[in-house]
Amino acid sequence: MMGGFENPIFLGLVLLALPALYFGLNSDERFKTIVSTTKFLTISLLIAAAASPFIQADQTVMEEPEITLLTDQSTSAELLEKPEFDFGNLKVDRKIIASGNNSDLKQGMLRNLEANKPYLLISDLQSSSNLEEISRKFREKNSTLNAYKSSTKQDSSVVLNGPSSTVPGAENSFRINVQSTSDIPDPEVTVDGEKVKIDKVSDGTWRFSERFQKEGQHAIKASIDTNDYFDQNNQYYKTVDVREKPEILLVGERASLGNELEQFYDVTYRDSIPEDLSDYYTVISKNPFSDADVADYLVEGNGLVYTGEPKERNVLPNRPIDRKDQSKGAKIMLAIDISQSTGESGSVKKSKQIAYSLVEKMGYNNQVGAVAYNQESYLITDPKPLSRNRNNLKQKISQLETNGNSFHHAGLQGAEQSLDNTGNIILITDGKISRYGQRINTESRSRSIAANLDVQLLTVGVGEDKNEDFLQELARLGNGDYLDGDDSGRLSFRFGAGGTGGSSERIVVVDKSHFITENLEADTSISGFQPVEEKISADLLVTSNTGKPYLTTWRYGLGRVASFTGGTEDLSQLLTFDPKIATRTVSWTVGDPQRKNDKWIQISDSRKGEKVEIRASYPVDGLNRQSGNLYTAELEPEETGFRSFAETTYGYNYNTEIQNIGYSNNLEDLVESTGGKVYSPDQTGEIKQDIKNFSEKKVTKRKSVADYFIIAALLVFLSEVGYRKIRGKK
Secondary structure: OEEEEOOHHHHHHHHHHHHHHHHOOOOOHHHHHHHHHHHHHHHHHHHHHHOOEEEEEEEEEEOOOEEEEEEEEEHHHHHEOOOOOOOOOOEEEEEEEEEEOEOOHHHHHHHOOOOOOEEEEEOOOOOOOOOOOHHHHHHHOOOEEEEEOOOEOOOEEEEEEOOOEEOOOOEEEEEEEEEEOOOOOOEEEEEOOEEEOOEEEEOOEEEEEEEOOOOEEEEEEEEEOOOOOOOHHHEEEEEEEEOOOOEEEEEOOOHHHHHHHOOOOEEEEEOOOOOOOOOOOEEEEOOOOOHHHHHHHHHOOOEEEEOOOOOOOOOOOEEEOOHHHHOOOOEEEEEEEOOHHHHHHOHHHHHHHHHHHHHHHOOOOOEEEEEEEOOOEEEEEEEEEHHHHHHHHHHHHHOOOOOOOOOHHHHHHHHHHOOOOOOEEEEEEOOOOOHHHHHOOHHHHHHHHHHOOOOEEEEEEOOOOOOHHHHHHHHHHOOOOEEEHHHOOHHHHHOOOOOOOOOOEEEEEOOOOOOOOOOOOOOOEEOOOOOEEEOOOOEEEEEEOOOOEEEEEEEEOOEEEEEEOOOOOOOHHHHHHOHHHHHHHHHHHHOOOOOOOOOOEEEOOEEOOOOEEEEEOOOOOOOEEEEOOEEEEEEOOOOOEEEEEOOEEEEEEOOHHHOOOOOOOOHHHHHHHOOOOEEOHHHHHHHHHHHHHHHEEEEEEEEEOHHHHHHHHHHHHHHHHHHHHHHOOO
């Protein structure tokens, strides 16, 4: 309890009253003293009353208990067992935040958000919109988001991903993903009706490769055998169009590279690049050329593979450097997550092992430093050559201890400050974001820093439950690569510090996420590595085991460019032992092998809820002419499966709404970040009590005590009057 005066200036009048008291005294000293004192007290009490004195007290006010139910009525939420709530006398306000095949939960929740209210969410949280802002908005409104998590009906879904077009004889990789609300069933895959063998990659993920020898369309079906709630998401249909060999141009001698490519392409040989390249899907050049020869051709969406001597060309993804520069090594800062989240999951131990191993294995000419981070960044050492700093850095990394939250932006900032705008950052973390981290927006701040780095950012994901999507996005924004913790050893090859170019060295795939290198393990040795470095936005895919670039790619306009910088111009060593890297590289630069045909029809596989788009270069019944030789139409089939139009087959699949099923892994984190709880079906009583507790609010009230001062002043005044009467004074 506290007190005070609303108008304290009036208290100053007490001091002004003192002279009046002094001059009002009479000659009788005793009488004078008593009367002066009573006058002083009377005036003081009146002035105090005029200053509006008050006392403060906290009181508990019980508002009418009320809860708002945010109900998700989208199709995927049909899998949730419907609750039957009995909230007694609680006031219940029911709001629908999604329905049918629309799962824009973000707009549904924000549209119904009000200040100082408790909410109960009944949803699987499988949203078509990003929910990143939700927790912040609830905190700003001083509202809590709770969730009711019931059991779910049995359901599983399957989806198939892979190329939609290819050429005869080329290897194509496909991936199958299965989700389930219980045990994950094994899928079955058929190609043109024939069952094929698939390999399990991880829980819920399988893959297989296929070479199509015949031109034309091929039908691939992935299915799961299960009796569940939705039957339409138990099959997935995909078509692959195998087209005639595209024309490509090879500049230089035919040799073994030409022989290999003739299996898949119609190859034309020239000694130099001609003026007219319009017939060719890609150019493979062993000989030097000028930017003017190919720049316009690439901008239009065509391809280029260069195997010749390195030249400074704007269109190439790398640049030549002095061989002395190649031996200087790289400048690297390790950013090691030591937060509590990594410690609890065991990821911090893995992070330390990865950092320790990198320092131990990287070439001695690399300049390597490190920071550790949780809420803050702690400098371990600035970048120094490993030739004199290796043991010291290893020892300091091994002594790191776990503590705090994961503020990934702090780790990036700390590492960047030690690099002076040159070098590489290797972020080693599980990528998880704590509730505190969400509160201070470490995710968006990390993205912003990554997008504005002048150095290259590489991310390494550690732990079983890492935030892989976030780490991949950071690497993309930072013009770098993402590696799983198990593949982090590839970084020691990438930063091997170079050496002379004449010796033979093994090549290593350092980026497995690219179409060219996906699921590939290089298994050959190459000699004669050229002194080059990749440009800032290029993708370094393959290096020597000491880090010399071998295969680098990038996009130039709409075109695709790849550069080999080792071995012979004919790639003879590569073709002898590992031809897939060469053939996939050419296939990637070719792109869509139908785009230059005079007569074509395109129908992409589609899904329910989407229009099937049909495009053709010639008149077809049912199509409307748009411009020139372009004819289009849109269809909306009634049934899923393999459908046909104008003798062209396409796959029509179930709606995306029922692909991601069951409760989202983000449900608990989102709810807890707003201060809410996740309730189970047996906690209805606890929900009611928590809502009542939320409705009890402490308020601070003021009570005026001016009347007491006035009464006291009156009593003092009357006492003075009585005293005067007794003394016979007026």
